[in-house]
Amino acid sequence: MSPTRSITSRTGHSARSPSHSIVASRWLPPGAYGPQNCRLATRRQVFIYRGYEKRPTLESEPRSRVMTILVTGANGQLGRLVVDSLRRRAPAAPLAVSVRDPGRAGDLADAGIDVRHGDFDTADTLARAFADIDTLLIVSGDAPVEARIRQHRTAVDAARAAGVGRVVYTSFVDPRPDSPFPFAAIHADTEVYLKASGLAYTLLRNGVYADNLLGFVGRALESGTLAAPAGDGKVAFISRADLAEATANVLLGDGHVGRTYELTGPAAIGFQDVADAVSRHTGREIAYRSIPTAAFEDGLTQAGLPPFMVTALGGMFRSVATGDYRTVTTDAAGLLGREPESLDAVLARALD
Numbered sequence: 001m002s003p004t005r006s007i008t009s010r011t012g013h014s015a016r017s018p019s020h021s022i023v024a025s026r027w028l029p030p031g032a033y034g035p036q037n038c039r040l041a042t043r044r045q046v047f048i049y050r051g052y053e054k055r056p057t058l059e060s061e062p063r064s065r066v067m068t069i070l071v072t073g074a075n076g077q078l079g080r081l082v083v084d085s086l087r088r089r090a091p092a093a094p095l096a097v098s099v100r101d102p103g104r105a106g107d108l109a110d111a112g113i114d115v116r117h118g119d120f121d122t123a124d125t126l127a128r129a130f131a132d133i134d135t136l137l138i139v140s141g142d143a144p145v146e147a148r149i150r151q152h153r154t155a156v157d158a159a160r161a162a163g164v165g166r167v168v169y170t171s172f173v174d175p176r177p178d179s180p181f182p183f184a185a186i187h188a189d190t191e192v193y194l195k196a197s198g199l200a201y202t203l204l205r206n207g208v209y210a211d212n213l214l215g216f217v218g219r220a221l222e223s224g225t226l227a228a229p230a231g232d233g234k235v236a237f238i239s240r241a242d243l244a245e246a247t248a249n250v251l252l253g254d255g256h257v258g259r260t261y262e263l264t265g266p267a268a269i270g271f272q273d274v275a276d277a278v279s280r281h282t283g284r285e286i287a288y289r290s291i292p293t294a295a296f297e298d299g300l301t302q303a304g305l306p307p308f309m310v311t312a313l314g315g316m317f318r319s320v321a322t323g324d325y326r327t328v329t330t331d332a333a334g335l336l337g338r339e340p341e342s343l344d345a346v347l348a349r350a351l352d
C-alpha cells in the first residue's frame, strides 16, 4: 500500500443559528480557537471494554436554573476530557453532564456542575436529563450494534422531546453500513436518524484514537514485536485530548449547525512507522509483524473480551488494513486553531 496522504475539505453545509451565536458570544473566551496547552494524561490501555451492564438508577434532583450545555458519557474517557476542556475554556458557562452512575461523578458535582442521571436504555431518565438544555453532546455508547442503534435513537428522540436546541454527536470516520467494522453501521444509523429528526445538529466523525495504540506498544515493549492485523494499512490517528478540545470548541462556538467534521490527525501512519517510532523513543529494537485477523481475534477472546467486541475489533482492523482510515483532513486543525498532535508526539509523551 502506498504511503498516501490525502487532504479533504470539510463536508456538510454551513448554517447559522442566532441562539447559538448568543451562547457563543457569552461563553467563549477571547482566543478560544487559538493554540491551547491541552496536554492530558494518556491512558496505557487499548480498546478497553467497559462492562456492558445496567447501572443502578437514581432520580434526578429538581433543578432551578437553566442549563446550556450537557455532555453525556461524562464518566467515560472522552466525555471527561470534553468537560475538562469546557471548564478551562468557559468557566462561567452553565454546564451539566448526564451519567449512568452519578456517584462516580462526585468530583464534577463538587465543582458546581449539574450532574444528572441519564441512561440511553431508559427514555425517562433522558427526558429528565435533557430538560432545559440548549446544546447537547451525545457521546456514542459502547453496546453491541443493535442495542446501541436503539440507544442512540432513544437519545435523539429524548433530545427532540425536550426541545434541545442543538445536538452534537460523536460519530466515527467512514460511517458506512457496509463497512467491515460493525460499529460503523451504528454511526451511519445515528447520523441519518439525527439528520431526519429536525433537530439542529453537528456531526463529529472522530478518527481512530492515537491513545488506542498504547496498549499495542506496551505489549511490543514486553515482546520486542508490535503485532497487529494491520498489513500495510495506514491510519490518521488523533489523540482523545485533541478530539475533546475540538469538541469543546464546537459546543461553545458558532457556525457549526448542519456541519459534519472529519476529525483526523495530521498524517496517515502505518504500523511499521509506529514500530520505528517506538524504537526511536525507547532505544529498543521493535519489529512490526502483521498477524492474521483470526489470530488477533483468538487473542482477544483469550483475554476475555465478549464476542461482539472481538468481532468488532477484528472488523476494525480489516478496515485499517484496507486503508479506510487513512484519509487526512484539515477539519481538526480548523476547530483547534492549530495542527492536531502528531502520533510521534503522543508516543513521546507516553514513552520519553
Ligand SMILES: NC(=O)c1ccc[n+]([C@@H]2O[C@H](COP(=O)([O-])OP(=O)(O)OC[C@H]3O[C@@H](n4cnc5c(N)ncnc54)[C@H](OP(=O)(O)O)[C@@H]3O)[C@@H](O)[C@H]2O)c1
Binding pocket: 048, 050, 072, 073, 074, 075, 076, 077, 078, 079, 099, 100, 101, 118, 119, 120, 121, 139, 140, 141, 142, 143, 151, 170, 172, 206, 207, 208, 209, 212
Ligand atoms: N474513535 C475511536 O478510536 C474510538 C475508540 C473507542 C470508542 N469510541 C467511541 O467513542 C465513545 C467515547 O469514547 P471513550 O474513549 O470515552 O469510551 P469510554 O471511556 O468507554 O466511554 C464510553 C461512555 O459511553 C457511556 N455509555 C455506555 N452505555 C451507555 C448508556 N446506556 N447510556 C449512557 N451512556 C452510556 C459510558 O457511560 P458510563 O461512564 O456510565 O459507563 C461511558 O461514559 C465510545 O463509547 C465509542 O462509542 C471511539
